[in-house]
Amino acid sequence: xxxxxxxxxxxxxxxxxxxxxxxxxxxxxxxxxxxxxxxxxxxxxxxxxxxxxxxxxxxxxxxxxxxxxxxxxxxxxxxxxxxxxxxxxxxxxxxxxxxxxxxxxxxxxxxxxxxxxxxxxxxxxxxxxxxxxxxxxxxxxxxxxxxxxxxxxxxxxxxxxxxxxxxxxxxxxxxxxxxxxxxxxx
Amino acid sequence: xxxxxxxxxxxxxxxxxxxxxxxxxxxxxxxxxxxxxxxxxxxxxxxxxxxxxxxxxxxxxxxxxxxxxxxxxxxxxxxxxxxxxxxxxxxxxxxxxxxxxxxxxxxxxxxxxxxxxxxxxxxxxxxxxxxxxxxxxxxxxxxxxxxxxxxxxxxxxxxxxxxxxxxxxxxxxxxxxxxxxxxxxxxxxxxxxxxxxxxxxxxxxxxxxxxxxxxxxxxxxxxxxxxxxxxxxxxxxxxxxxxxxxxxxxxxxxxxxxxxxxxxxxxxxxxxxxxxxxxxxxxxxxxxxxxxxxxxxxxxxxxxxxxxxxxxxxxxxxxxxxxxxxxxxxxxxxxxxxxxxxxxxxxxxxxxxxxxxxxxxxxxxxxxxxxxxxxxxxxxxxxxxxxxxxxxxxxxxxxxxxxxxxxxxxxxxxxxxxxxxxxxxxxxxxxxxxxxxxxxxxxxxxxxxxxxxxxxxxxxx
Numbered sequence: 001x002x003x004x005x006x007x008x009x010x011x012x013x014x015x016x017x018x019x020x021x022x023x024x025x026x027x028x029x030x031x032x033x034x035x036x037x038x039x040x041x042x043x044x045x046x047x048x049x050x051x052x053x054x055x056x057x058x059x060x061x062x063x064x065x066x067x068x069x070x071x072x073x074x075x076x077x078x079x080x081x082x083x084x085x086x087x088x089x090x091x092x093x094x095x096x097x098x099x100x101x102x103x104x105x106x107x108x109x110x111x112x113x114x115x116x117x118x119x120x121x122x123x124x125x126x127x128x129x130x131x132x133x134x135x136x137x138x139x140x141x142x143x144x145x146x147x148x149x150x151x152x153x154x155x156x157x158x159x160x161x162x163x164x165x166x167x168x169x170x171x172x173x174x175x176x177x178x179x180x181x182x183x184x185x186x
Numbered sequence: 187x188x189x190x191x192x193x194x195x196x197x198x199x200x201x202x203x204x205x206x207x208x209x210x211x212x213x214x215x216x217x218x219x220x221x222x223x224x225x226x227x228x229x230x231x232x233x234x235x236x237x238x239x240x241x242x243x244x245x246x247x248x249x250x251x252x253x254x255x256x257x258x259x260x261x262x263x264x265x266x267x268x269x270x271x272x273x274x275x276x277x278x279x280x281x282x283x284x285x286x287x288x289x290x291x292x293x294x295x296x297x298x299x300x301x302x303x304x305x306x307x308x309x310x311x312x313x314x315x316x317x318x319x320x321x322x323x324x325x326x327x328x329x330x331x332x333x334x335x336x337x338x339x340x341x342x343x344x345x346x347x348x349x350x351x352x353x354x355x356x357x358x359x360x361x362x363x364x365x366x367x368x369x370x371x372x373x374x375x376x377x378x379x380x381x382x383x384x385x386x387x388x389x390x391x392x393x394x395x396x397x398x399x400x401x402x403x404x405x406x407x408x409x410x411x412x413x414x415x416x417x418x419x420x421x422x423x424x425x426x427x428x429x430x431x432x433x434x435x436x437x438x439x440x441x442x443x444x445x446x447x448x449x450x451x452x453x454x455x456x457x458x459x460x461x462x463x464x465x466x467x468x469x470x471x472x473x474x475x476x477x478x479x480x481x482x483x484x485x486x487x488x489x490x491x492x493x494x495x496x497x498x499x500x501x502x503x504x505x506x507x508x509x510x511x512x513x514x515x516x517x518x519x520x521x522x523x524x525x526x527x528x529x530x531x532x533x534x535x536x537x538x539x540x541x542x543x544x545x546x547x548x549x550x551x552x553x554x555x556x557x558x559x560x561x562x563x564x565x566x567x568x569x570x571x572x573x574x575x576x577x578x579x580x581x582x583x584x585x586x587x588x589x590x591x592x593x594x595x596x597x598x599x600x601x602x603x604x605x606x607x608x609x610x611x612x613x614x615x616x617x618x619x620x621x622x623x624x625x626x627x628x629x630x631x632x633x634x635x636x637x638x639x640x641x642x643x644x645x646x647x
Contacts, residue, residue, distance in 0.1 A: 017489055018376050018471055022603040027584050031245065031261035033219035033268050035329075045605050065377035068410065068471075069603060070582075071312040072217065073328035094346075094380055094412045095312055095326050102330035145344055147204060158330070159230070162338045165202055169340060172201045178209050181300045181431035183239040183279050186287075 001104040003155030007086045008125035009058035020069035025078045039081030056083035067096025076100045114140040188446035195323040209305040213240035215269040217310030221333035222272040233339045235277040242266045242282045243290045244584045246577035289550020289576045292316040292518040299429025303418040303440045315406040319399035321418035321443045346383045347452035353388035355460035360634035363398030364617035367405045368465040372475040379411030390459035396425040397524035408472040417444035467615040469493035512595040513625035516547030517581035520598035525618040530565045532622035535639030538570035539628030545572040547579040596624040
């Protein structure tokens, strides 16, 4: 995963609330066993409707509860492959938000008014270290979990970090692990 | 200090702050191939194959295709065969096509007795919330997290907030678990539980069967909650014990798995269970729902307007006048033996309306076998239903079971999103009984006014 510092540039605006992952990447594209190449299928059905426009910019500005529904990580993969490096929205669905942070696609939750101002400005700069979004005429601070921020700023591999806690995991398994069920003994 | 059920399970599984030990990891073919690739690339192994179980479900044709090699759709075949190869390479037990234990991952976990009170369970699927019906902490994860759990048996996770939905009173005649959860989502909204684990409580919950509790917890994600749970009780213990994965003796600590008196929840909601009617969704998310006795509402937002256009519905149309093309009884929400028994009682001695295609898809091979032992397959077949093999089927159309554009479907599944059941397909979410009645009548009917076939036709069913 590449490290994130500052993400800046033009903003693509998708002002719809409760956009679900079935819209972001429809089911027929989940059959692929690769992790790449999903960008061409982003919003597959909506992209075929008249008047649809979603320029390939670094930042996507979306509506409330963005990414609700299925846990498919194919949704962040498609958004990232399309060119987005950050998504700003009033709120995100939990699993989608977690999935984004795992691949270095930065989810930024801001109040509705800030989102509207950014949409109007058409450009923004997201400073992860300072937890601040700046745009022509305004700025706003955003919240992000400290561990996630550290990982994103340094482009760290989650699994490698956890494996550093091998002693604690082994101790848990020795002393506290639940007795069964054992899937290999059915 | 009084603790919630969430507190108790969380504390018992915290390896280090923010690192949670996972007792059971369920795997299926769609969200795992890239995770196994990641392991191979990094030269990592699966830490606990004995805490991991895989099945093929999303891509599985429900026409009795006996082995993966015979799946006609190439991409589907490759995906299932990839799972088979990965499980063989990493030593993970797998129930694939041809196994008598194959089925929807959220049906087979409980059925095999692997889902037990007090556990942490994850799966690369948002409906993992289902397993919370047993008093487990169970939630969906993405593929990166699947890889993380395969490699470490742990998950990096900040503790979610606790929410309790307490139901007052009892559900009325003909009103079930599906209506309860649809009404709840309709009342609270699709993002009401974001950031929360939801504990369902009250007499309307404790009086539900285990199947009913699974239906409720399953749809927690449709209200934004990553996990739903119900405190285990005697009914839970009785359901679990004796199954292949269950312990030989009832663990004493299972009796402690409930929120203590006075435990603090970050959010509490009270809902009147007695006021809930049989529900039917009219829009393109599960919160767009109305009692069957009402009409399609006037749109109050751009999103409503778009939903009505997609669904081809006029505001003011009585729900009972909506005619169907297809009926689907199945999915991880409603495909268990209790669901099929309830639907069979509705259709016994009747015929599917002309012009309607109706299908029943048992959630697992074991549910299918049980239903056939009870003769339910015959009840459905005689009524004109298609009796299928186990899988996710038309819940999400990753297999040959899809609806055509503009086809209107009464479905016992969990999502009525645009295109979910097929491009342009129009999904109405309902309970198994409501779906069964809709198949017979060709339109939605209030199940509370449904007469037994003996009275209606003057014959003994």
